[in-house]
Amino acid sequence: MLRSRPRRRPGRRHRRRPATLHRSLLVLVLAPVVGLVGLMAYAVDDQAGRARAAGQAADAVRAAVALDAVRAAVAREVVPVLGQAVLRDPASATSVGVDAGTVSSLSVVAGPALAAQLGTVRAGTDEALAAARSTAARRTADRVAATVAGLRARSADGADLSVVFAGYQAVAADLTTRVGDLLAASRIAGLDDAGTRAVLDLRLVSRASALASVEVPLFLADAVRSAAGTAGTAGTAGTGGTGDRDAFLTAWGGYRNASVEVLEQASPAVRDDWLAATAPTAAALDAPLQAAALGGAAPTPAQLVGLTTANGTRDEALRTLVRATGERAVDRAREPAAAARRALGLLVGLCSLIVAGTLAAALLLRRWVAVPLRRLAEQARSVSDGDLVNVEESGPLEVRTVARGLAAAVDNLRRVRDQARAVADGALDAEVVRRPVHGPLGEVVHASVLQMVGALRERELLQEVLAHQASHDALTGLPNRTHATELVAAALARSTRHDGRVGLLFVDLDHFKTVNDTHGHAAGDELLRVVAGRMAGALRGGDAPARLGGDEFVVVVEHVDDEARLVDLGTRVIAAVSAPVELSGRHAGVRVRVGASVGVAVSPAGGGSAERLLLEADAAAYRAKAAGRGTVAVFDDALRRDIARRTQLEGALRAGLDAGQLVLHYQPVVDLRTGAVRSVEALVRWDRPGHGLVGPDAFVPVAEDSDLVCEVGRWALSRAAEQLAAWDADGGELAGVNAAVNVSGRHLAQPRLLGDVALACAGAGIVPERLTVEITETVLFDEPTAREHLRALRALGVRVALDDFGTGYTSIGQLSRLPVDTLKIDRSFVASHEDAHTDLVRLVIGAAHSFSLGVVAEGVEEAGQLEALRAADCDAAQGFWLSRPLPAEQLAAQLSATAAAARG
Structure with missing residues (x-):
């Protein structure tokens, strides 16, 4: 009969026995061993993953090469189809500048050649599709094969050539996109620098080859469609030429840019191969295509045949170059897998040595450090709890060294604690703050404390300076526009408590610009300082002058009983400002004079808007200027109606x-x-x-x-x-x-x-x-x-x-x-x-x-x-x-x- 365990009493906490040093050392030994074993497992999995990624990259590159071969074959298949269309249709030949009789006689010679070329390129297309089905791009190859078969059937049935050509273009564009996706996937799959370089070479060559393959087809399509548009009725003319020409020009310019990118960005070997592949046919292709692109010149019959032949030669050379570049990229993609396997063997051996060394070191540590380290741990625990105890030095040399370091740290912590208390209490000049802390680290800490003290003092001073600068004009020392608005708003808020009114004088200097233009801005600044001082002297103690900017000032007047007192104040301001000013500096002895126009506005009883009061005073000052300057104008209902009318x-x-x-x-x-x-x-x-x-x-x-x-x-x-x-x-x-x-x-x-x-x-x-x-x-x-x-x-x-x-x-x-x-x-x-x-x-x-x-x-x-x-x-x-x-x-x-x- 099994006996049940006695239940713990409710409310009684179960305390686990604290781990001893022996157990800790055992854990210390096992922990790195377990960690190393886990690291080894992770490293094995990581290296295996890299090998798989390298294999996937190689498969993606191989599939990209195969699809690019299909794309090149499909592009080559378009050229003889379009060439046969031009030679077969006299009206088309005449529209592109070739005599119809010449085309008829030429078709006897060129027709069989183009037919033979069409059979050859179609066989090449089928061969490329069969090769692509053996790669990771099998589904894409099947889909393309079905599409190409349909296009061939439509071409044989005499379908609209533009529809057939558009179908070929769509297939080539889809294959180009798929090749780019596969190459991008191979780069993401984890290639090294050499593999990435090889894939980049392949991508450059593939893109340039794709653009080269559509140059002549698009040019011939443009010629054929232009012919169809010319031969048609007025109602159907011009329906097909512009888009094909744009496509031809885009392909023509794109191929040349892509060729430049190959020569500038590809590796030296690929650059040499590129030149060897394109140079033999450059003369036969570049001249007629450039003439057609730049001047719209039509090709001769001989050039039509030459274009198709040279285009096929260049495409075959570029296909060979793409295939060779792709094979190099596949080889480079396989190299990381071998490197990963070699690194895995080295890693396993290294980890084994580390595990053995760790076990041996743990045994020695358990024998020589247990007791002194236990005592030092207790003292360190006390320090970590905030109790800066005296640290006893005992045990092996290393433990004693640690104990001495801990003791010095405790002493420095005591000094830092005392200095922090003094700074927190605001005793920045206390003796303990100036007392240095021992050691290089202590010097840095003490320097930081002193810097903190200096920063606190500078911050207090800077706050005072910035507060003044933010609210006052640097030139005159008067409140600036922002502070002036705050002063008006504060005065209006105070007026609401006793149902009073606030007056505002808007002072606009007259002829100040003349002084600036005649004597310079330094003289103008001096004049503004003098005018600001005189204006402040003409006011009562409670009035608040401010500078809005330029030659505009305001005066805030509280407890206004009537407008007459404000008009008198404005008159005194004008008299004070208008007195001559004798300049100093390089204009010493020069006397200048400015005037002032003053606008007066009074808030309604019990408050109002600061922005509104400033607007009304400004409008009154504008009226004073219009009335002949040097006068005081009061904002009234007429001005209010004028502002409303203008609004x-x-x-x-x-x-x-x-x-x-x-x-x-x-x-x-x-x-x-x-x-x-x-x-x-x-x-x-x-x-x-x-x-x-x-x-x-x-x-x-x-x-x-x-x-x-x-x-x-x-x-x-x-x-x-x-x-x-x-x-x-x-x-x-x-x-x-x-x-x-x-x-x-x-x-x-x-x-x-x-x-x-x-x-x-x-x-x-x-x-x-x-x-x-x-x-x-x-x-x-x-x-x-x-x-x-x-x-x-x-x-x-x-x-x-x-x-x-x-x-x-x-x-x-x-x-x-x-x-x-x-x-x-x-x-x-x-x-x-x-x-x-x-x-x-x-x-x-x-x-x-x-x-x-x-x-x-x-x-x-x-x-x-x-x-x-x-x-x-x-x-x-x-x-x-x-x-x-x-x-x-x-x-x-x-x-x-x-x-x-x-x-x-």
Whole structure:
């Protein structure tokens, strides 16, 4: 009778007996032995796997070689089929430039040769398919054999040659893809460097051979299909030529690139074999194929026969080269298996020696180290538990050495612990922190502690500096734009607690750009620092000035009772800013003066939006500038309605652009020497529903305030280019004219402008030289990147015209340095009857011609103005006297009528 074991009492933990040193040593001995046995098993399996992978790689390479032979045979079979079609069909021969009678007489000689060649290549195809069935590609070979049999039957029944040829092409393309897949699989299967090199050679040669095999078939297919298209009716003509020619050109160029890759990337032996295989037939193939590819030249009957014969010779040579290269790749793929077996024998012997040595070492370790090591283990356990005990040195020399190292480590740990406590407590200057830790490692640890202390101190200082830099302007020391927005938002948040209002002064300096242009940016920076100091001195203690950037400042004023106090404050700011400033440095003694225009906005009681308050103050400053500068303007309901109107107009304009409501009118630019229209200026109009045709003055300023002006400019460039192409196609009076398009400063500042212009020209199919970009003078000085972008446009071929010349900052002396081609004299000078303006026009024309610039006069509205411009040797003119801006169709009709009247 079996007795059951007594049950343990509930709640009583079962404690396992801790392992002794004897057991640990036993485990220490068995563990590496078991590990080594496992390693040996893994190594055996790994080497066997490598051998299998090498065998699979060799099988994949062998199958790839066999399928490539099938692919080459199928490609060769197409050539005599197409050759027979050309010689058999006189109409086809005539369409490719060969006399039908010549073809008939030639077919008596060439026909039997092509028939014999077809029988030979078909036998080669069957032989290649039989060889491929004995490899890993048996299923692919069976499928290809069935497809080829069907194509032969259709060809014999007189089926459409294009369908038969397409079938052959599909078979060759499928085999090329399958060969590439097999070669890729062989490389993944675990080849060594030599095998990978051999497979790469095979892949290069196979790809080049595949492209070579389709050159002549595609060329003959192109000739045959072109013949079919020419001989057909008008309803069926042109249905087959373009695609075949593209395929022929692709194969022709691809073969040459592939041949270059073989010569550059393949091993030396393969390169030599490649040259030996392709050189004998190069003369017979390259000349007619190159003539057909580059000039579309048709082959002679003799060349047709020669092409098919040379193509077969080259294909046979390349097939031999691919087979030889494949055999080398198979040999290289087999070598890793033999190497794996040799490595396996060495590994087994090495592991056996290691196991024997491990067992012997374990016996000695158990005898000499057990007791001292047990004691050292207990001390180390205490240290690992955080108890930095004193370590006793005993036992063999090695154990004592370890004990001394542990004792030194414990001492260093005690010092590091004390230093860490001091750093954690913030006692960075304590004596224990400066006390070094013994040993090289201790020096590194102590240096790290000192570096940490220094980093903590630097971080505290850096945080203070970065916080100040992130929120303040580096030039003036005032809060920057980001901090200014935060100050406004904070003031508005405080105002909500006592239902108060916040005022904002937007200070925009007047004539600051003149100081920058005259004396340089260093003088401008000094002026800004002085102005910022004066502005801060004119404010109360609670007011907060800030610099938004450039020459724009704001002042935040809290607890505003009425607007009058803000107006008084703005007046004091203007007075302080407008006082003369004496410069220092290299401009010492020079006195400059700027003014200021101030916009005032007040938040509603109890809060508001910081962005809204800044926008309103900016709008008020803009009104102050428009009113004559040096004044204070308050944001009121009229400005609010104006902002709302501009916002509404911007939305309507954006919708109108999307809906195609924008149109271009064209004003001709007449050559004053010949009277011919040499170009037109494209002018944007808005055909707004319910408002009629809206001029640019009504909507362009609104677009200028947003990125919408860039979209309008992009549309105008594209539409003007398309119109030039349309006029060219019509062949009327406007065929071949150029067009000028106005580009805003905002669009010119964008890096994508060059791409917009290039895309417009490419989309319309016109050269960039027919497009002129018109800009104003102020753009050259207001946009820092304007000149760089204009130079890039001129490098593209686009011409640049400087519009409204004479009304901006440009002097005649600067013309030689401006990236422009043409000056457009402003209409105010052309229409003026003052002698000074007339002399100025002559001066500008002469100066422009001195710098090889063209001159166009704008706003010609009287015959006398036109005669005066001719007398001044002006190049061209435009204006109402010559023609008003008109839609494209009306302008073309008007010029055609004028030309007809002149001829009549």
